[in-house]
Amino acid sequence: MTDRALPPLAHLLGLDTLPADRIRALLDDAQALLPHARGGTALREVLHGRTVCTLFFEPSTRTRSSFHVAAKRLGADVLNFNVATSSTTKGETAADTMRNLEAMGVDAFVVRAAQDGAVAALAQQARPDTHFVNAGDGRSHHPTQGLLDMLTLRQAKGADFGKLTVLIVGDVRHSRVARSDLHALRALGAGEIRVCGPTTLLPGAAELEGCRVGADLDAMLDGVDAVMMLRLQRERMEEGLVPSLDGYFRDYGLDARRLALARPDAVVLHPGPMNRGVEIADEVADGPQSRVLQQVTNGVAVRMAVLRAVLGA
Numbered sequence: 001m002t003d004r005a006l007p008p009l010a011h012l013l014g015l016d017t018l019p020a021d022r023i024r025a026l027l028d029d030a031q032a033l034l035p036h037a038r039g040g041t042a043l044r045e046v047l048h049g050r051t052v053c054t055l056f057f058e059p060s061t062r063t064r065s066s067f068h069v070a071a072k073r074l075g076a077d078v079l080n081f082n083v084a085t086s087s088t089t090k091g092e093t094a095a096d097t098m099r100n101l102e103a104m105g106v107d108a109f110v111v112r113a114a115q116d117g118a119v120a121a122l123a124q125q126a127r128p129d130t131h132f133v134n135a136g137d138g139r140s141h142h143p144t145q146g147l148l149d150m151l152t153l154r155q156a157k158g159a160d161f162g163k164l165t166v167l168i169v170g171d172v173r174h175s176r177v178a179r180s181d182l183h184a185l186r187a188l189g190a191g192e193i194r195v196c197g198p199t200t201l202l203p204g205a206a207e208l209e210g211c212r213v214g215a216d217l218d219a220m221l222d223g224v225d226a227v228m229m230l231r232l233q234r235e236r237m238e239e240g241l242v243p244s245l246d247g248y249f250r251d252y253g254l255d256a257r258r259l260a261l262a263r264p265d266a267v268v269l270h271p272g273p274m275n276r277g278v279e280i281a282d283e284v285a286d287g288p289q290s291r292v293l294q295q296v297t298n299g300v301a302v303r304m305a306v307l308r309a310v311l312g313a
Contacts, residue, residue, distance in 0.1 A: 009309040011132040013120050014141035015183040023187055027151050029305035030298065036073055037301035044075035050311055053079040053101050056112040056135065057094065062272055062296055063135050063144070067110045070303035076311075079106065094118065095125050102130055108311055109133070116140040131310040133303075139176050145271055146180030148302040150188065152295050153226055156267045161188040167220055167262075168194070170230035170252060170279055171201045172208075177271045178230055179207070186210065196220040197230075197252060198242070217252055221261040229254055229270045229279050245278050255281040259289065267291045 006025055015023065036043050052071040054064050064080070071078045081101065088097055098109060108131040111119045116138035123132040136142040157164055166185060172178040172195055185193050193211045195202065202213065214220045221227065232242065242248050254268065268290045274280055285292060 008312055011123050011134075012143050012306050012310060013123065013132065013134045015143045015146050015180050015187070016141070018143075018183075018187065020187045020189070023147070023150065023184060026147055026302070026305050026309065027154060029308065030147070030151050030301040031155075033304045033308075034298070034301045037070070037297065037304055040073075043073060043304075046308060047071065047074040047076035047311060049077075050075075050107045051077045051079060051105055052108045052110060052307065053081055053106045054110045054135070055081045055083075055094075055098065055101070056110075057083050057088075057118075058112050058114050058136070060112055060135070062299060063112065063142075064110075066296070066299040067133075067135065067144075067303050067307075069300050070307055073300070073304055074307060076307070095122060098122050098126060102126060107131065108307065110135050112136045114138060133306055133310060136176055139174055140179060142176040142180045142271075144299070144302055144306055145177050146184045147306070148295055148298040149177075149181050149228065149269055149271070150184045151298045151302055152269060152291050153267070155294070155298075156291060157225055161185065161190045164190050164225045165192040165194065165223060166190055166226045166228065167196060167224040168228045168230065169196045169217065169220075169254065171232050172197055172230065173201045173203045175230050178228075181228060182207070182211070194220050194224065198248075201242070217254075218258060218261055221258055224262045225266055227254060227259070227262060227266060227268050229268065229274075231271065231273065232275060232278060245275075249278050253277070253279055253281060254284050256283045256287070259284055259287075265289075269295060271295070 006022055054067055056064055068078050110133045112135040113119060119132055119134040119137045134141050134143055168178055195208055195211045195213045196217050268284055270292050274285055276282055
């Protein structure tokens with residue numbers, strides 16, 4: 001496991017405030033934890049007696065499940081809070097829900113929320129010894145996804161990000177994953193960051209500072225080491241930003257022909273859930289250059305490392 005000389009990490013709310021050495025330390029820890037992420041009971045004493053609550057106000061498959069597995073691998077008790085059958089449907093606020101669960105002895109909350117800044121707001125209202133991990137808030141942050149993406153890139157390409165050209169494709173405007181990936185890539189000194197998508201799905205220039213931006217996917221794929229495809233966030237966007245899904249795939253979908261324009265050893269990432277035939281073709285999603293399922297495995301290890309860090313274990 002990595003050196004614990006870094007100061008305690010009370011919360012993980014975003015990657016924008018984490019220095020490179022903290023990000024590297026979390027990646028080192030996650031890599032060391034990877035054998036335990038796949039199974040076993042060797043680390044069940046690490047968080048024995050601690051309680052972790054997954055407090056999700058939005059649907060999730062991979063993130064919620066992997067946090068649950070990560071906490072159990074470390075021996076924590078896990079409370080999966082079901083918003084649909086809770087008092088939030090009767091008007092209880094998120095803060096009151098959190099305080100009641102906190103009063104039951106919850107040590108750490110893993111929170112997903114639809115509003116930007118919602119997780120940080122809950123952390124400000126909690127007791128000083130209660131810890132928060134942001135599992136995705138609005139369009140702002142998804143820090144553990146950013147970390148697992150960096151771990152996947154590092155496994156495929158090595159630790160020197162300065163040698164890498166990374167392309168992010170698609171709906172950057174609505175994507176908290178893209179924002180966390182951009183923070184992490186900048187912190188780790190990526191050689192070149194490219195961003196490609198229709199202008200209606202790109203954020204303002206300030207968020208893309210230092211990136212090479214373009215709308216021609218074929219041109220942007222030339223010579224890249226990694227392609228990070230994004231899901232169309234149709235639940236967060238206004239109507240008309242994408243005229244048709246067929247047209248989107250024609251212009252911005254990644255198929256085998258397009259992937260051949262990248263470096264021969266380029267890897268493909270996608271945070272899921274994948275819209276096959278919209279952002280990515282089956283032959284790429286299931287092909288030899290895809291690292292999509294490796295990302296899922298890495299997600300458990302990363303979330304183990306984060307829970308260890310915030311709970312001081």
